[in-house]
Structure formats: C-alpha cells, structure tokens
Amino acid sequence: MARWPYSTGTWKRLRRLKLMSNPICGCGRMADTVDHVKPISDGGHPFPALDGLTSYCASCHSKKTARIDKRGAAATSKVHGGCTRDGTPTDPNHWWLK
Numbered sequence: 001m002a003r004w005p006y007s008t009g010t011w012k013r014l015r016r017l018k019l020m021s022n023p024i025c026g027c028g029r030m031a032d033t034v035d036h037v038k039p040i041s042d043g044g045h046p047f048p049a050l051d052g053l054t055s056y057c058a059s060c061h062s063k064k065t066a067r068i069d070k071r072g073a074a075a076t077s078k079v080h081g082g083c084t085r086d087g088t089p090t091d092p093n094h095w096w097l098k
C-alpha cells in the first residue's frame, strides 16, 4: 500500500480525518484502514470526500481485499482458459489435443 496516492501527505491527512469521523469498522472493532468506496482503478477520485471513503479494521479490510482478488482471478481464468471459438482447447497440453 505504499503506492500513490497512499504515500502522499494529502492521503495521510484524509485518512486521519476519516478515522477521526468514522473510528469504528462495520463489524464494531476500531478501524485502522481507510478504503475507497469507488476504487481508483475504477475511475474513483484518489482523494474523495469523506463519504467516498470507508473505515475498516485490518481483519475486514483483508477479507474485502481477498474477495476482490478472487473475483479478479476468476475473471482472468474466464478470459484465458477454456476453448477457442471453434471449440479447440486453448491449453496446448489439454487431453483433448492428444
């Protein structure tokens, strides 16, 4: 998480402000991570208003991140796995080709 914008002073100020106004995670634990509601990779503003951010505890944040990673992996396997349009497996080591 040391990438832009998380390494900037602007982000650190915004994060502190968010944790001050929403110090509790949705699960009831103290929040120590601030996350974008709309990811920057999805066109979200890097420094949105406080309601564009969510406070998470470390546990909920890692759960949320893992879920996104899994969805990303699933989407990737859909693109790269399976068959070409004529039904030939794209994997050259597929049993069907032997």
Ligand SMILES: [Zn+2]
Pocket (backbone or CB within 6 Å): 025, 026, 027, 028, 029, 056, 057, 058, 059, 060, 061
């Ligand atoms: Zn939590």
